[in-house]
Amino acid sequence: MLQLDRLVLAQDGFRLTADWSVPCGERVAIIGPSGAGKSTLLSAIAGFFEPVSGRVLWKGQDLAKVSPGARPISSLFQxxxxxxxxxxxxxxGLGLRPDLRLSRDQARQVEQALVRVGLSGMAERRPGQLSGGQIGRAALARALLRARPILLLDEPFAALGPALKAEMLALVAEVADETGALVMLVTHDPKDAMGFARQTVLVAEGVAQAPVPTAAFFANPPPALRAYLGP
Amino acid sequence: MARGAVAVTGAGVAALVAALVLLPLGAVALRAGAWPSLVPGDAQTLWFTLWQAVVSALLSCLLAVPVARALARRRFAGRGALITLMGAPFLLPVIVAVMGLIAVFGRSGLVNGLLAGLGVAPVSIYGAQGVVLAHVFLNLPLAVRMVLQGWQSIPAERFRLAESLGFAPAQVALHLERPMLRAVLPGAFAVILVVCLTCFAVALTLGGGPKATTVELAIYQAVRFDFDLGRAAMLSGLQFALCATIAVLAWRAVTPTSFGAGLGRAPVVQARGAGPLLADVLAIGLAAGFLLLPLGAIVLRGLPGLAEVPVAVWAAAGRSVTVALISTAATVAAALVLALRVAQGGPGALVLDGIALLPLATSGLVLGTGLFLLVQPWAAPSDLALPVTVAANVALSLPFVYRLLLPEARVLFADYGRLSDSLGLHGAAWLRLVAVPRLARPLGFGAGLVAALSMGDLGVIALFASDQTATLPLVVQRLMAAYRIDTAAAAALVLVAISFALFWAFDAWGRWHAAT
Structure with a gap:
């Protein structure tokens, strides 16, 4: 269980609180207006942003002293x-051994991960030679290899077209099912939330509210969400 | 953990650099404590040092403007090659540059030959005018580079807009070119001023006498000829005060410049009409002649003697290469650690930034005198000539390499800091897989600069060296002083070839490994 215990984040007049928890293996969408603090919330969980007060706990362990790379977390950035x-x-390979001295077995795992995300034959390419979708697939393949119990996605597919984005989210779902990971996905798009996440967190007006079932959330949106979605 | 390791190493390197600069200064201060009174000539020396630096920097900047403008707005075959070649004097060992200038402007040189043909009295290259001439020769390429970069940084769209609005050349100058020059020229002036203030080799060979002695040269004479260490210490204190003042005033105005990249791009500025064309042809022709004739003269003079170069020259070449390579490794490592540490920010970054730039406040001969005073009670200075030369090379080139690396290190953390942290990529693996590949280009260029400048350096070594520990530039200088001009020219050619080869090798490594 990931627990945000009376977490308070603040920076230059910006302030965000969160006090709730999510069970292992859950899929959570984080939605809300620009600048509300969705990315900051993810940064705090990943260990890049120090909270003013409160704790981030994983299975009861406080993560405050754990460096980003040692947390039970894989991140996909924008x-x-x-x-x-x-x-x-x-x-x-960096996902298996950060110094890249891979064993033969680990090299085979890398190959399999590439096949798994549909990038077989691309192993020797540089990222500059890949399309946006392929870059997303490679990053997901690394998350698959790291097999951490939490996967944080900060709008990594925002630049992709709708069809490609849906395809990538389906792949995220598959990866999450295989590794049993808890996924938290920041998004602007209610369709992403409804198609992907069982739970949704609304971040607005200085509060990241406790997750609620996605279907019910959008069937009867709270006032803050209604303002964001528009008429 | 990565941050911890970098922080600890950074503090250690900073402490070493600070010790390297401040301990000799301390030794100088202690020795000068008795404060031997100024000799009447000292005011003249101080005045000449300032005067020649200001005049050299002003002339370099003024002359750079028409040359850079011509290069910016004309295309012709070989333009890229000419720009590269015209950069060469900056890397040229000073002693070799002086030889080349003597070959062209000396008593029996090309220019005086022409003047004699016209019945004009010969001009002398020795004295104040020679010092300024050599400084302009050595620094004009740098000024041209900086101004040319400024011209090319004006977006092409602006010139197109100006053309579509029907601007006359005067209006283009007023609205586009003058603001750029106001931004670029102070930086170029400051860099050249700082370089010329610590002039030693040029003053040693072309200056001298009461009217053309710099403080650096006076320190050398006090140590080497009069063996008056108290006076040397007093002059070192004077030089330090001068350099520190100018460095503090000027260095902040300096923006680091990069060479090579992007300057070969096709020009966007166009000028029509016969007047501008004539001006541009003259500017490029005169600058190319001024910068390339001395280089050519060295090659012509040196080639015949190359087969009979004495063994001593090759031995000195071996010592110089060793000194250059060790200096390069130490400087680049120290600059990399400091740049990474400062780019990370946090407490102490400002202090480390200051320490990395601290050597600008000192000079080769000040460091040399201090180190001389420090080692003298324990060992014969000539036994330690080479280690001391390495130490001085490292200290004096550190600020430049550091300034090259710092902006790139900042970009590295901004772009890939989080990714590295989230993967647990730190320590040696991070250095090998991320930092060095991402910084390869400035690392290679910086290493090339240090190697070439260390190879050609003629400063501290002149204070310390015996025949057994002379470096190649010193051997060339001694051959010249002994009027063995053909041998000196051949040795100079060897020196140039090694200097350029070292620069090219490191720079090519950087470009080869430069991350895409």
């Missing part, structure tokens, strides 16, 4: 998910 000077296979 961009810069791959090192452009390393090959696709090397970028994936």
């Amino acid at each position: 961009d810069q998910n791959l090192f452009p000077h390393l090959s696709v296979a090397q970028n994936l």
